[in-house]
Amino acid sequence: MSYTPTIGLEVHAELNTESKMFCGCTNQPHGSEPNSFICPVCMAHPGTLPVPNEQAIEMVLKFGQAVNATPAKFSEFDRKNYFYPDIPKAYQISQYAFPFLEGGKLKGVELTRVHLEEDTARSQHNKGTGSLVDFNRAGVPLMELVTEPVIHDSDTASAFAKELQLLLRTLGISKANMEKGEMRVEANISVSKDNTLGTKVEVKNLNSFKAVEGAINYEIKRQTEMLEAGKELAQETRGWDENKARTFSQRSKETAKDYRYFPDPDIPKIDVSNHTEFSTTRLSENTPVLPDIKRLNYKNLGLPSAAIETIISSEELDNYFANVASDETLSSEVIKLSANYLTSDIAALLNEKGLKLADLRPLYFVELMTMLVDDKIGSRVAKDLLAGLFGSSEGPLKIAMDRNLLQMSDGDSLQPVIDEIISENQSVVDEVRSGKEAAVQFLVGQGMKKTKGAANPGMLKKMFIESIK
Numbered sequence: 001m002s003y004t005p006t007i008g009l010e011v012h013a014e015l016n017t018e019s020k021m022f023c024g025c026t027n028q029p030h031g032s033e034p035n036s037f038i039c040p041v042c043m044a045h046p047g048t049l050p051v052p053n054e055q056a057i058e059m060v061l062k063f064g065q066a067v068n069a070t071p072a073k074f075s076e077f078d079r080k081n082y083f084y085p086d087i088p089k090a091y092q093i094s095q096y097a098f099p100f101l102e103g104g105k106l107k108g109v110e111l112t113r114v115h116l117e118e119d120t121a122r123s124q125h126n127k128g129t130g131s132l133v134d135f136n137r138a139g140v141p142l143m144e145l146v147t148e149p150v151i152h153d154s155d156t157a158s159a160f161a162k163e164l165q166l167l168l169r170t171l172g173i174s175k176a177n178m179e180k181g182e183m184r185v186e187a188n189i190s191v192s193k194d195n196t197l198g199t200k201v202e203v204k205n206l207n208s209f210k211a212v213e214g215a216i217n218y219e220i221k222r223q224t225e226m227l228e229a230g231k232e233l234a235q236e237t238r239g240w241d242e243n244k245a246r247t248f249s250q251r252s253k254e255t256a257k258d259y260r261y262f263p264d265p266d267i268p269k270i271d272v273s274n275h276t277e278f279s280t281t282r283l284s285e286n287t288p289v290l291p292d293i294k295r296l297n298y299k300n301l302g303l304p305s306a307a308i309e310t311i312i313s314s315e316e317l318d319n320y321f322a323n324v325a326s327d328e329t330l331s332s333e334v335i336k337l338s339a340n341y342l343t344s345d346i347a348a349l350l351n352e353k354g355l356k357l358a359d360l361r362p363l364y365f366v367e368l369m370t371m372l373v374d375d376k377i378g379s380r381v382a383k384d385l386l387a388g389l390f391g392s393s394e395g396p397l398k399i400a401m402d403r404n405l406l407q408m409s410d411g412d413s414l415q416p417v418i419d420e421i422i423s424e425n426q427s428v429v430d431e432v433r434s435g436k437e438a439a440v441q442f443l444v445g446q447g448m449k450k451t452k453g454a455a456n457p458g459m460l461k462k463m464f465i466e467s468i469k
């Protein structure tokens with residue numbers, strides 16, 4: 001009988017409020033001069049008092065609406081006590097017994113709870129010259145989400161994390177860049193043979209989706225091998241070594257008892273249900289279209305699911321496509337082709353050539369797509385014209401006319417080309433005559449070359465077959 005893995009995730013997301021969680025300091029933890037956004041409150045000077053940031057609470061409650069979580073009627077902040085240089089008060093303000101949200105579901109995974117806390121400072125350990133601490137991040141609002149232990153493989157875990165990132169961005173409450181630490185994933189992993197949960201190992205600091213998958217797969221294998229060899233697993237916290245692609249032991253796992261949680265006496269309890277700022281109707285105002293609704297809308301337009309995922313995971317592509325799709329005069333074929341070009345050719349131009357989508361006028365883009373659907377140009381010409389439309393003051397129809405690129409599908413103008421190619425390629429023509437139909441493709445290729453891609457290949461093929469008969 002094989003072992004069943006069980007995984008629960010804990011995800012921290014930095015909320016992009018204007019100010020920090022309990023003081024008025026600017027919330028800008030990345031890329032600034034160290035210790036430029038600090039004050040006596042977040043530096044824990046004696047006599048200062050924390051004031052909870054309502055914008056952060058509102059963001060968490062808004063997240064709760066999106067995942068159908070139950071909002072707390074009553075909430076409070078607790079002190080989580082531990083000593084470390086990155087935590088100036090020697091405790092972190094977090095939530096223990098009364099989180100803002102309980103339950104809910106995302107991507108099929110049940111959530112246990114979501115609470116708010118403050119981030120720690122960032123320490124930098126320099127070999128030989130001691131350690132430095134940057135407090136810009138100390139006190140930044142951090143949303144912590146805990147899932148139920150209901151995940152059984154690394155793919156589901158990573159898909160959940162991706163969906164969470166997308167939702168945080170869609171709601172505009174976190175930038176959720178994993179490589180910057182704006183979203184940090186921890187995985188609790190155990191394996192067992194019966195229905196009970198095995199010894200839990202926590203892997204911390206997973207800063208990419210690849211790391212989430214790698215660490216989970218590694219732990220499942222390691223734990224299974226240990227148990228099969230009759231060894232005992234330690235309940236511990238492990239880190240992930242990206243280069244060696246393995247986890248390593250960091251310390252034995254703390255339990256809640258170790259932190260001596262108690263309600264923070266400096267912060268009044270929060271009566272969520274009687275707080276007008278947090279009323280459901282108020283929160284529902286300006287709620288953006290959520291990813292699942294977008295998926296459904298785009299599916300109804302006939303888009304394939306791969307294109308849908310590419311579009312909704314990029315704010316830029318999504319806004320652009322939504323604008324195109326909102327034009328009711330366009331045929332469904334033009335809309336589908338637009339999605340196809342946006343997710344392939346245009347995405348490549350943006351990534352590889354550094355072009356800006358803002359420089360491509362939707363009017364011209366739609367005109368190009370319409371020309372293609374109407375067979376006025378072929379896909380080769382469309383691709384050639386596309387890059388030139390960025391920043392262009394002329395539309396594609398005018399450019400194509402000026403450069404004589406419009407597709408030739410009238411027999412009269414194509415016949416001389418056909419005749420010329422036939423006379424130049426007698427041996428191929430003989431092959432076609434002797435029944436080798438595939439040889440006609442060569443002639444079509446010559447026709448496309450001679451017309452610089454302006455001929456309609458289907459038309460050419462038909463005309464060659466007729467002329468050779």
Ligand SMILES: [Zn+2]
Binds near residue numbers: 020042
């Ligand atoms: Zn401050």
